[in-house]
Amino acid sequence: MRRYGLLLHISSLPSACGIGDMGPAAHAFVNTLEEIGAAIWQFLPLHPTSVFIGNSPYSSPSAFAGNPLLISPEYLVRDGYISYADMESACLSGESLFSDANHVDFSLVTTQRSYLLYAAYERNCHRLQDLEDFQVFCREHAYWLHDYARFISLKEEYGGISWVEWPQDMRLHDPQALQSYDVHASHAIMREKFIQYLFFSQWRSLRGACNKAGISLLADVPIYVTHDSVDVWANPHFFHLDGDMLPTVVSGVPPDYFSETGQLWGTPLYNWEYLAKDDFSWWKRRLGHILLMADMARLDHFRGFCAYWEVPAGEKTAVNGKWRKAPAREFFAALSRHFGGLPFIAEDLGIITDDVRRIMREFSLPGMHVLQFAFGGDAPAANPDIPHNHNVSSVVYTGTHDNIPTRSWFTHASQQEQMNMAQYVGQHVDEETVSAVLARAAFASVAQYAVLPVQDALNLGEDARMNTPGVASGNWNWRLTPDALRADRFIWLKEYARIYGRLPDGTPPESS
Numbered sequence: 207m208r209r210y211g212l213l214l215h216i217s218s219l220p221s222a223c224g225i226g227d228m229g230p231a232a233h234a235f236v237n238t239l240e241e242i243g244a245a246i247w248q249f250l251p252l253h254p255t256s257v258f259i260g261n262s263p264y265s266s267p268s269a270f271a272g273n274p275l276l277i278s279p280e281y282l283v284r285d286g287y288i289s290y291a292d293m294e295s296a297c298l299s300g301e302s303l304f305s306d307a308n309h310v311d312f313s314l315v316t317t318q319r320s321y322l323l324y325a326a327y328e329r330n331c332h333r334l335q336d337l338e339d340f341q342v343f344c345r346e347h348a349y350w351l352h353d354y355a356r357f358i359s360l361k362e363e364y365g366g367i368s369w370v371e372w373p374q375d376m377r378l379h380d381p382q383a384l385q386s387y388d389v390h391a392s393h394a395i396m397r398e399k400f401i402q403y404l405f406f407s408q409w410r411s412l413r414g415a416c417n418k419a420g421i422s423l424l425a426d427v428p429i430y431v432t433h434d435s436v437d438v439w440a441n442p443h444f445f446h447l448d449g450d451m452l453p454t455v456v457s458g459v460p461p462d463y464f465s466e467t468g469q470l471w472g473t474p475l476y477n478w479e480y481l482a483k484d485d486f487s488w489w490k491r492r493l494g495h496i497l498l499m500a501d502m503a504r505l506d507h508f509r510g511f512c513a514y515w516e517v518p519a520g521e522k523t524a525v526n527g528k529w530r531k532a533p534a535r536e537f538f539a540a541l542s543r544h545f546g547g548l549p550f551i552a553e554d555l556g557i558i559t560d561d562v563r564r565i566m567r568e569f570s571l572p573g574m575h576v577l578q579f580a581f582g583g584d585a586p587a588a589n590p591d592i593p594h595n596h597n598v599s600s601v602v603y604t605g606t607h608d609n610i611p612t613r614s615w616f617t618h619a620s621q622q623e624q625m626n627m628a629q630y631v632g633q634h635v636d637e638e639t640v641s642a643v644l645a646r647a648a649f650a651s652v653a654q655y656a657v658l659p660v661q662d663a664l665n666l667g668e669d670a671r672m673n674t675p676g677v678a679s680g681n682w683n684w685r686l687t688p689d690a691l692r693a694d695r696f697i698w699l700k701e702y703a704r705i706y707g708r709l710p711d712g713t714p715p716e717s718s
Contacts, residue, residue, distance in 0.1 A: 210649060210656040210699070210708040211246020211424065212239065212663060213607065215263070215672065216276050217310060220688040223297040224315040228408040229278025233415050234691055240419040241693040243700045243709040247416065248424035248657055250607060252276065252409070252499070258366075261312045261682045262673075264428045264506070267357065267435045270350035270495050272405030275312075275319050281408055287326040296322050308669070310683040326404065327397045334400060343403045349491060350436075355398035356384065357436035359391045368434045370451050377451060379440060409499060420710055424551070424657075425500035427493070429507040430457050430473035438474060444481055444488055445474040455516045458524035462557065468515070468524030469676070475516060478532050486540045493541065493550075501549065508552035508571075511537060512562045534561070538569045551601055555579075575602045575653060577644045578615050581626040592630070593651045602653040604644040604662045607672045611661040614668035616640040641665040645699065649706040656708060660686065663696055 219226030219235060226232070239247060253266035254273045263273070279293045296318045334340050344351060357369070364372055375383035388395060416423055431437045433453060438445055446454045453474040461468040481488065496503050505511070512534040517527035542548050552566050554573040566573055580591040589595065596602060604612050616624065617637050627643075628635050635643050641662045648656040661670040661684075673681045703709045 208654060208706070208708045209245040209422075209710065210658070210703055211244050211248060211422075212660050212696075213248040213603070213657050214660040214686075215250040215607070215682075216252065217263075217682070218660070218672070218685050220307070220686050220691065221278070221280075223279050223293070224318065225275055225310045225312075226685060227276045227278040228405075228412050229280045231688070231691065232278075232412055236412070236415045236419050236421055238691055238693045238696060239421050241700075242696045243703045244696075245420060245710045246422050246424055246655060246657060248426070248504070250426050251428060252425070255312070255682075257312050257316060259432070260678055261310075263426075263682065265432050267361070267432065268350070268354050269428075269431050269435070269437050269492055270347075271354050271402055271436075272409065274323055274401050274405060275315055277319065277323065277401070277404050278408055279319075279322050281411075282322065282326055282404070287330055287404070288322055292322060292325050307687050308685055310685060312683065323401050323404070324397070327400050330400070331393075331396065334396065339407070340400065340403050343406065344399055347402070347406075350495070351399055351402060352395070353440045354402070354436050355395040356387065356391075357439060358398045359394035360387070362394065363391065369439045370434075377439075379442075413499065422502060423500040425496050425503040427496055427503050427505050429505065429510045430471065430475075433472075433474050441488060444477055444484075446477055447474065453519045456519050456521075457510075458515050458517045458527060460515050460527060460529075461525060465676075468527070470517060470521065470524040475514065475530075476532075478537075482533050482536060486537055489537070490541065490544050494545070497545070497549065502551060503549065504551040504553055504574075506553050508554050508566075508573075509556070509558060509562050512565055513559070534565045535568070538565060538571075542569060570599065572599045572601055572654065573597065575600055575651070576604075576606060576609070577602065577647055578605045578609055578612065581623045581630065582620075584622075586626045586630065593647050596651045596653045598652050598654060600653040601655040601657055602648045602651045603657050603659075604641070604648055605659055607659065608675050609659075610668055610671050610674075611659065611666050612641045612644055613637050613662075613665050614671075637667075638665070642698070646702055649702040649708055658699070663699060664690060 214235070216228060216232060217226045219231040221227050221229060221231055251263040251266065252272055253263060253268055254271055255261045255263055255266060255275065259265045279288070279297060282288045283290050283293050360372065360376060369377060413423060442451055448454050455475050457471040457473045457475055459469045493503065511532055513529050513531050515524065515527045516530045517524050538548065548569055548571060550571055552571045552573050554562060554566065555576065575591045575596050577591060580586060580589050586592055605615065609615065610618065616635070624635065631643050631647060645658055645662065648658065670684050672684050
């Protein structure tokens with residue numbers, strides 16, 4: 207089944223309230239995908255973000271919770287949780303509070319969403335005990351929800367400081383202390399559960415629309431979790447921590463061609479020995495939770511499941527690290543037994559070793575090819591990312607959320623890369639045509655799935671970049687304007703899908 211799709215994070219959708227959300231624009235995008243014959247919507251992690259750690263969806267206080275910023279105020283009004291006047295005062299009164307339609311102001315959005323969500327809770331808290339859907343949600347998600355709600359309310363109570371600075375009984379997750387706190391903070395805890403109920407209710411509606419339209423959702427799973435998270439606080443035995451609950455070793459990647467000092471990510475590393483003794487129950491729950499929200503998931507930094515770079519805590523760079531083996535075969539065998547299959551895609555970019563390739567083959571895990579990486583050097587014909595070297599069991603991208611959009615990639619590419627590309631595709635290429643040329647190459651590839659970032663489907667430039675790795679600020683805030691979502695802007699992709707056999711039903715597109 208050859209299919210194609212688009213990569214667009216929820217926050218990049220247009221909306222009236224400063225950030226893309228699960229409201230009308232998300233449902234309109236589903237309709238656009240259906241109209242242009244796309245069968246996949248890939249998005250970035252949906253977990254809560256923080257202005258204090260750069261608003262990255264890959265750094266979150268929870269690997270299970272949904273991001274409150276993505277809850278649609280318009281649908282809160284529609285469903286009777288808040289009034290239109292509430293939304294108007296927060297988002298629409300006077301001159302637009304969100305003057306930059308192309309970028310998210312995360313500080314302002316966080317303030318506005320908090321106001322609306324707290325208002326929604328205050329207006330509805332009296333009926334939650336009788337709201338059956340809410341009670342069912344709390345029971346079904348009890349394995350993560352209560353600890354998450356506690357964690358967020360505790361963070362609020364202690365002024366946002368890291369959990370390792372909390373009083374000892376709270377820091378050590380003492381059951382008696384937590385029971386007392388539950389009574390003391392019952393209102394705040396219930397509010398956080400209600401906010402999560404709103405998020406997952408809206409997501410369930412959006413996923414239902416995708417299912418009806420024949421659109422598969424492709425989620426993204428960061429391999430590591432943030433130290434200042436409920437995941438580490440509530441499960442310290444799954445990580446390498448000392449008596450003060452601080453990491454003894456942290457994550458990163460070693461020095462390479464791109465960086466003499468490597469990359470120091472700084473997240474705590476898993477205690478794989480302990481996880482294995484528990485039959486990887488935490489990972490089963492985590493990935494099972496993702497598969498409640500999506501049809502497939504991309505496993506970020508897949509190499510780390512086979513071997514990971516361990517850096518002593520306190521190091522300023524990743525230079526003084528060492529490789530450690532992870533129990534990849536046991537891990538994926540346990541997941542396969544649990545799920546009855548592995549609907550995952552391995553992010554296998556960069557330097558990949560034979561042990562990683564063996565695991566991918568053994569468990570039939572598709573890898574990735576990125577066309578922006580295909581034309582460098584003097585011998586591109588041997589490059590694994592060039593189309594004639596692609597695997598059938600793989601996903602081909604023009605670029606990813608970490609890449610500059612293809613239009614600007616071409617202008618920054620070396621003369622050798624530009625020449626290699628023109629020779630390969632057999633035509634002149636410039637910044638006006640490069641996105642379409644690479645899209646055609648992706649669609650023509652033998653790879654089972656072809657995915658284009660929306661920026662490439664619209665031939666946007668550097669201003670539309672989502673993330674620049676290694677740069678701490680200014681990322682994750684790009685947004686589309688409302689007119690950019692019109693199906694006629696994307697309809698040319700449907701013809702490519704017909705030519706290269708990627709339409710869901712195999713029928714030709716309607717004439718335009």
